[in-house]
Amino acid sequence: MVRVCYSLLVLLICVPVLSVPKKAAAATDSPNVIVIFVDDQGYYDLGCYGATEVETPRIDAMAREGMLFEDYYAAAPICSPSRAGLLTGCYPRRVGNHIWVHRADSIAGIHPDELTLAELFQANGYATACIGKWHLGFAEPFLPKNQGFDEYFGLLHNLDPVEVVYFGDKGVPLMRNDSVVKQPADPAELTQIYTDEAIAFIEKNKEHPFFLYVPHTMLHHPLGVSEPFRGSSNWGEYGDAIQELDANVGRIFDTLKNLQIDDNTIVIYASDNGRGPGRTPEQKIQGRKLSTYEGGIRVPAIAWGPGAGIQAGKRSAAVTRAMDWYPTLATLAGISVPEGRVIDGRDITSLLKGDTQFVPAASLKKTLNALVPLRRRWEPPEEWAALIKRHEFNDAFFYHGSQGELAAVRWKNWKLQLNPTPLLYDLAADPGEKTAVRNREVTRKLRGMAILFQHEMLADARPPGVVNRPGANGKTLIPRLMSEGLNTSLGVTYARYGDRTLEMDIYRPNDAWGKLPAVV
Template sequence: MIVIVFTNSSAQYTIAEEPKPNLIFILVDDQGYYDLGCYGGKEFDTPRIDRMAQEGILFTDYYAAAPICSPSRAGILTGCYPRRVGLATWVQRADSRKGIHPDELTLAELLKSSGYATACIGKWHLGYLPPFLPRQQGFDHYFGLLHNLDPVEVVYFENEGGVPLMRNEEVFKQPADPAALTEVYTDEAISFIRENRDRPFFLYLPHTMAHNPLGVTDDFRGKSRFGLYGDVIQCLDHHVGRLFDTLQELSIDDRTLVVYASDNGRGPGRTADQPIRGNKLTTLEGGIRVPCIAWGPGLGIKAGQTSSQLIHAMDWYPTFATFAGVKVPEGRVIDGRDITPLLEGRCETVPSATAELSLNASVPLRRPWNPPGEWEQIVSREEYHQAFFYHGSLGSLAAVRWENWKLQLNPNFQLFDLEEDPGETKPVRNPELIRKLRGMAILFQEEMRTGTRPAGESPLSK
């Protein structure tokens, strides 16, 4: 922004940069599609997140990168399908030798290079060994659990006093208390916000809840109409509200973008008007379609909007970069699309990469495109970029979605119209569409065959 100051004798020109916005990504664990009031949940009260939706944009067709923890997180932080970065399979427990490869450019590293203070507060689950820890992946500050607290992970720490709650490389508390985590994470997040109120910051807040074992403080126990899980959701809502209160108190709410999403689904709908089926780990809609809300009225994000556009977790990488005024470096191939124009209400759909309506709009064009003759006339580059490729918890391609059409690939091709049948109960006979989406799947498999990068492994191979 150029500010022109006039004096009696001449015009003086002062260059003043617009302050970079603050960026907050709240990631909830294992929250189902219908498990907020604004998504139709009737068993619990979520007034603060509902208000966030009223003042922002709610996505009805938003997809996690995977139906399981670690790959889902890899998708957010790299902007890539987990398979592209070698992290599509299962989870990274305490005996894992894998993590995000040091050659990957995480969202935190990209923003840090542009002057952002960066923090990861919460569950990491992307590698336990030193090269893969949060502070080696672009985060200035870390507070949280590197693991889950379920029995298959707690066993690794039985002789060490339990799973530790970490602050950077030091043990803050051991063992961690699941009932206290949502509150202490939020306390730490608020401290980080206060400490960095005068500079741009990126806060990645991946909550441990609502992953089993569930836990809440006594003031939330028994308050919902859906048992302990409902209590957890209401507890999360309260502490999300504390973050918004802090932003307002510090008068930085008008220059902050907040995204709320779940890392994967939990289970099917519970009433007749909640048709989605499927559980976590599956690629039915209930396993991977999740709540997502974006809020930032001071940054031009349209208030009170509901979007049925197909959006996925990888899209936040180039979008956050655009809000920060940072170009994704040339040569960096990712799978996310810059959805800034959609958030700002400049268009109602995700714009074409060729339209160049935002700073990182053209990033998808870095993905290779040379379809063989069989598919050249059936699938366009634009259609391919706007598709979503579902991967199961074991990393294999399971389905393709384009527009409202979903093609399940196994055990046989089944086509569903998700607009009319989100429960995937009525297969549609349409050979042309089946062929089109099958072609997308084949092209994607070839792209992954030639474009997959290795995960980091320790010791790292040279």
């Protein structure tokens, strides 16, 4: 008998495709949007966040000219789920992409019926490109070209040693759309060539609105630094790679200015999760990627866009999440999130523009997509209805671990770690989560939020995209759901061979009700 911990949701249902009305070419005054998504950069690992081991003058300048977020959370503490949350505006669990990462042999990805941020912009006349690390599924339905991107250049996979094993001696390929450009890819040149490609795309579309997503491979292990930046920092190869990223962010800003389109461009800079292992300089928050301590999931984020009305020189203490960019960028571009599309992101446009200091309740209707959070299920039983208001629930952040388990809840300055024993922290007074505090009312409120969230996800979570994999006998293996519920295991039958059946009983790990093993 093998004991393992899994979190698995198998749903064999059909999700209707929500149509997005196509526009002709967007108006020339529609703002360009660039999202620079860095891999494994810790919360303090920029000059503007307090790092002294590195110099990041170009990103620091972006922060001075824009808004820096002090309490911003990635969608997950690990690569693939984090990217799914950013591009769909949903908790990764809602879209079935919440468990670990997609490896090269993965049969799953973002479901084709999901409406990615790229698809939303593409449908509204924008040119779209993804340049960098994809990591959201590798079968045909899950590739960037089928998720809203007109163009793709980069690595579909990451460069973990386990990925190299899949590709053998050839190594992980660098791709342009469906064609191999180079194999194996050289980590030391990726930051430079991604930026070269990004600049070429910007120049090609300087007179047409564009949505450009640049998910860098750095700072993920194995690190790669080009010759001019080796030894340039006081933080080893990690610091050198940060300084190279900074210089290349500067190249993008220089291009926007030289083309005189900087006044009509919005730039977002953020990390996908916290630092990787072995990066030792102290920081006030503890933890690293994969964990739900603050250091694993609270990350740097900066929004820049003077021409769009984004405030300059502001630091925001509002609790914001990667999912919030979806409705916010749509609003800044004058695009409505289609009716019926349920997402978890909130429109923070009023915060960016200085109309409010915190994210206003959806009912105030302050922005184009303000009402989107009200599409989420809200059917609290009486026990919780009197304790938890709807806008409080929408503003809470639900931390999920690397295996997809619900692990903690944050509301305002309070954070409740759910297991193995519920522990409450006041992050305003104790950002390092060193000393748990007692507050019975707050603990009950946050535990109630966790229970309501679990019910919501069990009722409304959508399936991942899955391609069928043939079995040893050439027949397709399709999992069949045998049971589901809050207090039951999931029994899944995978295949039948004569009188033998392969079955698994799967239990929720690290959930609000405690840690449970799976028996396979």
